Amino acid sequence: MQIPSSLKILRIDxxxxxxxxxxxxxxxxxxxxxxxxxxxxxxxxxxxxGSTMKRNIEDIWRRYYVLGEGFAEISSTMISPEEVFVASGxxxxxxxxxxxxTKCGEVFRADHMVRDFEPNAxxxxxxxxxxxxxxxxxxxxxxxxxxxxxxxxNLMFELGIGAGLKGGRKGxxxxxxxxxxxxxxxxxxxxxxxxxxxxxxQIGRGFRNEISPRQGVIRLRELNMxxxxxxxxxxxxxxxxxxxxxxxxxxxxxxEGEMVSIxxxxxxxxxxxxxQVLGYFVALTQKFxxxxxxxxxxxxxxxxxxxxxxxxxxxxxxxxxxxxxxxVELVGVADRTCYDLQGHxxxxxxxxxxxxxxxxxxxxxxxxxIVKPEVLGPKFxxxxxxxxxxxxxxxxxxxxxxxxxxxxxxxxxxxVEKDCFVLDTVxxxxxxxxxxPNVIEPSYGIDxxxxxxxxxxxxxxxDYVTLRLDSRIAPISVGVFPLMAKSELIxxxxxxxxxxxxxxxxxxxxxxxxxxxxxxxxxEVGTPFCITVDYDTLKDDGVTIRDRDTKEQARVxxxxxxxxxxxxxxxxxxxxxxAI
RNA sequence: GCGGCUGUGAUCUAGUCUGGUUAGGAUUGAAGCUUCCCAAGCUUCCUGCCCGGGUUCAAAUCCCGGUGGCCGCACCA
Numbered sequence: 001m002q003i004p005s006s007l008k009i010l011r012i013d014x015x016x017x018x019x020x021x022x023x024x025x026x027x028x029x030x031x032x033x034x035x036x037x038x039x040x041x042x043x044x045x046x047x048x049x050g051s052t053m054k055r056n057i058e059d060i061w062r063r064y065y066v067l068g069e070g071f072a073e074i075s076s077t078m079i080s081p082e083e084v085f086v087a088s089g090x091x092x093x094x095x096x097x098x099x100x101x102t103k104c105g106e107v108f109r110a111d112h113m114v115r116d117f118e119p120n121a122x123x124x125x126x127x128x129x130x131x132x133x134x135x136x137x138x139x140x141x142x143x144x145x146x147x148x149x150x151x152x153x154n155l156m157f158e159l160g161i162g163a164g165l166k167g168g169r170k171g172x173x174x175x176x177x178x179x180x181x182x183x184x185x186x187x188x189x190x191x192x193x194x195x196x197x198x199x200x201x202q203i204g205r206g207f208r209n210e211i212s213p214r215q216g217v218i219r220l221r222e223l224n225m226x227x228x229x230x231x232x233x234x235x236x237x238x239x240x241x242x243x244x245x246x247x248x249x250x251x252x253x254x255x256e257g258e259m260v261s262i263x264x265x266x267x268x269x270x271x272x273x274x275x276q277v278l279g280y281f282v283a284l285t286q287k288f289x290x291x292x293x294x295x296x297x298x299x300x301x302x303x304x305x306x307x308x309x310x311x312x313x314x315x316x317x318x319x320x321x322x323x324x325x326x327x328v329e330l331v332g333v334a335d336r337t338c339y340d341l342q343g344h345x346x347x348x349x350x351x352x353x354x355x356x357x358x359x360x361x362x363x364x365x366x367x368x369x370i371v372k373p374e375v376l377g378p379k380f381x382x383x384x385x386x387x388x389x390x391x392x393x394x395x396x397x398x399x400x401x402x403x404x405x406x407x408x409x410x411x412x413x414x415x416v417e418k419d420c421f422v423l424d425t426v427x428x429x430x431x432x433x434x435x436x437p438n439v440i441e442p443s444y445g446i447d448x449x450x451x452x453x454x455x456x457x458x459x460x461x462x463d464y465v466t467l468r469l470d471s472r473i474a475p476i477s478v479g480v481f482p483l484m485a486k487s488e489l490i491x492x493x494x495x496x497x498x499x500x501x502x503x504x505x506x507x508x509x510x511x512x513x514x515x516x517x518x519x520x521x522x523x524e525v526g527t528p529f530c531i532t533v534d535y536d537t538l539k540d541d542g543v544t545i546r547d548r549d550t551k552e553q554a555r556v557x558x559x560x561x562x563x564x565x566x567x568x569x570x571x572x573x574x575x576x577x578x579a580i
Numbered sequence: 581g582c583g584g585c586u587g588u589g590a591u592c593u594a595g596u597c598u599g600g601u602u603a604g605g606a607u608u609g610a611a612g613c614u615u616c617c618c619a620a621g622c623u624u625c626c627u628g629c630c631c632g633g634g635u636u637c638a639a640a641u642c643c644c645g646g647u648g649g650c651c652g653c654a655c656c657a
Binding site (some may be wrong): 022025035037039089096098101153156211309311329484513517518524532537546551553 | 608614621630631
């Protein structure tokens, strides 16, 4: 039977993901969570090698953001009270209204069902959606059955915090780490000694009650994320380190127009990427991803479509990697504007603004309404306070020359005579201005990056599997073997192993089975180098260092191992150059 | 969440249709032998029918429910 070529490719690709996931399970990278109880969709445990490799990826990420960009790392709670997510918009926006067919049970998104009648369907309330469905007689797309009323489905996990008959205070598991940074903005602003711009990062878990988790770790309900929030002055799109990356070649898929392959500098000049600072972090993201092992040939940046944007974002570029699951979003670089901070200002009544000092303070003369409390008080008694506030908020020009003025407080009108206040001109010193900072957010999905790195590192030749992981990512750096399990060789090999570990190099000591089998074990988990003590070692104090990818060997004196390995692991020298 | 397919040691798989020995094999793993540099060979060993009900004298096998996986639809702020 003839199989269409497109299907053939699909089949082969699917087999690839199976192979990678099977290897990941067998060798302790990824394990389905709670497997002895049947497992649970959307949850994965990181095994011993996986935990280490994940940490290695996170450490390199820290190198970029904390050391490289000077961002500060915090670790905020995973549980927050409801108010946080009301302010962030997640309670209202992080949900879909679903309608169910009362006849066949098919479930649809309510806003999709009324899209033809209402251009702004996703902004409607349950009641409004129900009204349109009723009015337009919208029925099930599949069987024409009657639809249920719209029911909200929020993707956040809800919690009751503490005891109490009502189940305690309502809270949620965070769907993103970002809110912990925004709620701490005031303290962070102080930490940075009120100097703008500044950045804050957080590596941690987020939780989303996905309707249909699938594809291994690509869509999880408990996920690992690394997020950076860069606070900048509103409208200021420059970035001091921009020039350093402006030559970086990017593959861009803008939401209008064709896919292009151009430098960051050109992309910003041509207006494909609107802001320098956003572009900088797109390019930085590319450097990071390629650094940890994402194949640059399988990497692109795609701009979100207008209707695809999250509720808080004005612009967003996703880093997408080609995997056997198709193009997978690894990172989102979003312009969140001042949405989040403004939301928290509105809901918490706290001042979460930054202050920018002018180079020179200016003095302005200003007319002001100055209330005489000793006159106003006795006249209006308990209403006096509110009337005072209202008066002071009025435009002095409107009060000039009038005998009395009508003030509306809480729906009641009060006639206030001119003896209650005076109009005066005061000098005011203005030394700067306050503004709500804008936020640029690069948000990394660690689990997806982890998987992509595994898949892009996976090599198979004649059923022999090698993970070509970067030496800084590989969970084990060096295998240490005696050629045979003989005491004279073991006595030489063990101290080498101890020495390397004491210097912080992750090793794996192995004396069982044939030497080839031991190399194969290490190749399969991506260990870049293996050291073997052989019978010649007893005579010349030399050992062989073997390279995972080329299988070449070099002979090195035991006393020089540490120095040589240091250079090899940092990628500063290739083993072939040491070979003798 | 709906529908289809599916679940046998860590991995791959035979057996399931047609119920009936101690569930067979391979890989991996462990212990050992072998001067052993690329999954060599030999010996020995560990580990399994997704879970729960039901039918039956008897269930890996048939039925029902749950659950995991894959695929399609929907979803993916």
